[in-house]
Amino acid sequence: MNVRPESNTSSTPPPRPADEGRTQSQRARNLSHVHPADVTLNDALTALADPVRRTIVRELAGGSDWTRACGTFDLPVTKATRSHHFAVLRQAGVIEQRDVGSRRLNRLRRPEFDAAFPGLLDLVLSERRESSHHSNTDRP
Amino acid sequence: MNVRPESNTSSTPPPRPADEGRTQSQRARNLSHVHPADVTLNDALTALADPVRRTIVRELAGGSDWTRACGTFDLPVTKATRSHHFAVLRQAGVIEQRDVGSRRLNRLRRPEFDAAFPGLLDLVLSERRESSHHSNTDRP
DNA sequence: TAAAATGTTCGACGGAGGTCGATCACCATG
């Protein structure tokens, strides 16, 4: 899935009312969101099949909504790559973003995404943090 | 994830008894399986983030175990690519394979995979068959 | 207004992975 804003190859989904007409900043006008119900399973799986993006999701679930700006995440990539990953998550309906001042705050779209893809976020949030010492409990 | 048999870069997971010592054919000795409990979430998501592989999973769930050979699937790829996709699914713990004569029969590892990744297979099996006419029911 | 902070966008690079034709290995059947 292409994230570039001028990519219009896919058929445009029906528009969805997202903003409540509040005064939004200049940057906020370029913020296009996709509702999880309009996301294909392929795009949802592709978005979550990346360790950096799953880290974002996990950190986001650890705090309250609209409290984490993009720059406050502990990620092993530069801010350019970081921005790319946030865009992918946004276009996949995983997160919602809002501009506050010069910062872009994030929110995990837990209920909507759960309704569209039940159990998928739970798998990500319960993922062992790459500790590699899984216990290997009893099984035939 | 590399599927090539001689790729030994990753740390070898603890061996798991898979065969019950039955007389197996020559080809079956090169058949390495991975239990879903030993599969990372990244590999599971990556394996299912492909439309061809999800088609295999869906067709496999539509029939009984050990009734479908690799060549009997309706896929838009050549047999080389087909073989590759089956290997990816096998290494991700999604399917199990068994050689019978010159054919390789398949089985979806439903209970084991469900135990390791609850709800993930359900999402794939309930996927709208790319019909693109999703109903857009009521939501705020 | 100048400077700093926060993110996005652009172009480029490199690796990973999906795809293919050709070939090989194994099995069944004549």
Add this chain to the structure above:
DNA sequence: CATGGTGATCGACCTCCGTCGAACATTTTA
């Protein structure tokens, strides 16, 4: 043994995508 069927393997090709530095835009702060 020869032939055909089934599937794996190999090498090559090509696209996608994660990554980066640099430049730009917007907002806040000094």
